[in-house]
Amino acid sequence: MDSALLARANFDPSSYDAEKERERAEERERIFERYTQGRSRTDDIEPWEEPNFSHYMKKDHYGFIHEKPIPMEPVDKKSLEKKQMKEKKWLRMVKHWQETNRMPEDLKSRIWKGCPDSLRGQVWPLMLRIREIKQSNEKQHGPNMYERMKEKARRKSPDIRQIDLDVHRTYRNHEMFQLKYGVMQQKLFYVLAAYSMFNKEVGYCQGMANVVALMLMYLHEEEDAFWALTSLLRGERYQMNDFFTPRLPKLFRCLDHHMVLRKKFIPSVHKHLKKLQYEPTLYATKWFLQCFLDKLPFSLALRVWDIFLLEGEEIETAMAIAILRTFKKTLIKSNDEQLNDFMCRLGESQLDEEKIIDNLSEVLLDLRRQRMSHLPKPTIIEEIKPSESMSTLPSNKKIVVHNQNHFTPVYETTV
Numbered sequence: 001m002d003s004a005l006l007a008r009a010n011f012d013p014s015s016y017d018a019e020k021e022r023e024r025a026e027e028r029e030r031i032f033e034r035y036t037q038g039r040s041r042t043d044d045i046e047p048w049e050e051p052n053f054s055h056y057m058k059k060d061h062y063g064f065i066h067e068k069p070i071p072m073e074p075v076d077k078k079s080l081e082k083k084q085m086k087e088k089k090w091l092r093m094v095k096h097w098q099e100t101n102r103m104p105e106d107l108k109s110r111i112w113k114g115c116p117d118s119l120r121g122q123v124w125p126l127m128l129r130i131r132e133i134k135q136s137n138e139k140q141h142g143p144n145m146y147e148r149m150k151e152k153a154r155r156k157s158p159d160i161r162q163i164d165l166d167v168h169r170t171y172r173n174h175e176m177f178q179l180k181y182g183v184m185q186q187k188l189f190y191v192l193a194a195y196s197m198f199n200k201e202v203g204y205c206q207g208m209a210n211v212v213a214l215m216l217m218y219l220h221e222e223e224d225a226f227w228a229l230t231s232l233l234r235g236e237r238y239q240m241n242d243f244f245t246p247r248l249p250k251l252f253r254c255l256d257h258h259m260v261l262r263k264k265f266i267p268s269v270h271k272h273l274k275k276l277q278y279e280p281t282l283y284a285t286k287w288f289l290q291c292f293l294d295k296l297p298f299s300l301a302l303r304v305w306d307i308f309l310l311e312g313e314e315i316e317t318a319m320a321i322a323i324l325r326t327f328k329k330t331l332i333k334s335n336d337e338q339l340n341d342f343m344c345r346l347g348e349s350q351l352d353e354e355k356i357i358d359n360l361s362e363v364l365l366d367l368r369r370q371r372m373s374h375l376p377k378p379t380i381i382e383e384i385k386p387s388e389s390m391s392t393l394p395s396n397k398k399i400v401v402h403n404q405n406h407f408t409p410v411y412e413t414t415v
Contacts, residue, residue: 005207028157031164034164062117062217087116112361124219128309146222149198152197163189215229261372297351304360
């Protein structure tokens with residue numbers, strides 16, 4: 001687990017230090033000014049960050065830049081016609097969905113078969129209900145919420161330094177995010193900064209940058225990415241909020257539940273990994289935090305995200321088991337060094353995507369039959385202490401945790 005995540009997991013509110021707060025305020029303003037200036041600032045931009053023509057020869061279908069040129073694939077007329085026909089069917093479905101605001105009956109079967117990449121920018125906002133979430137929040141708290149949170153972040157956010165660090169190491173091998181202080185880095189920075197003030201319970205946590213960057217790849221508008229993040233963290237279907245709150249409570253619950261499922265559904269793999277002391281924290285932490293981004297080939301990760309946005313949080317639980325089941329034979333023959341190498345290289349491997357998606361479907365059905373696809377409900381009574389993000393809760397109130405989000409966080413709405 002990365003040092004920033006370890007610090008988050010061991011979070012302990014420290015006493016206020018006026019001098020350190022003054023230094024943080026000065027640093028926050030310097031960082032914001034860099035992003036405001038954008039590409040006009042050149043003194044700390046490395047030569048490799050400047051694009052050149054050769055980059056376009058090394059770019060794949062998704063915009064990732066590789067070390068060697070990508071060979072041109074011959075155009076298969078039948079495959080092209082099939083792809084175009086599929087896109088036309090999806091376009092008709094999406095148009096009807098937008099007009100009626102009703103999820104199509106055949107959406108589920110189509111999503112499991114794969115959403116056309118050209119239409120993810122239209123389909124994902126509908127599944128995430130971005131428009132409804134924005135309207136609901138602004139009806140309750142006033143218009144221009146996103147812009148107000150950006151302005152407030154510039155004055156008050158304690159997370160700007162860490163956000164800046166993470167922006168500069170997020171998808172730097174992608175054409176959209178390669179340019180330091182470029183347009184897409186600016187958008188990524190602003191979304192994370194604004195959200196750090198909007199949801200004060202979470203603020204910012206490592207892992208959120210990759211999720212927002214993915215949203216920006218397909219939604220493009222930074223405000224849409226902001227509301228998409230809101231849906232992912234606070235939406236009933238996804239409930240990612242407690243992955244990122246201090247002490248990472250949902251992450252550790254996922255890891256514990258994964259151990260239970262591993263033992264029950266793939267006992268041979270469980271026994272071997274247990275023998276090697278290869279715990280889920282060594283391989284599954286970012287599986288859950290980022291819903292498999294960076295840990296699977298990007299094309300497969302997109303398929304998983306399509307299904308995750310449709311089905312919800314149980315997909316993460318099922319996919320973790322599906323991966324181990326798919327590579328069962330390889331895993332049980334590996335020593336600890338081979339095992340670690342395999343897990344690290346999984347995202348760079350050539351995988352049979354259809355086989356893995358089929359396994360995911362089978363695992364999900366198995367888990368649902370056993371009523372184990374969702375995390376067990378927490379049973380610990382937690383003591384909630386007053387803080388800025390919990391200002392409406394009575395002091396020292398004890399509450400029983402009934403679901404993944406142990407209480408509804410108070411969003412920062414004033415400027």
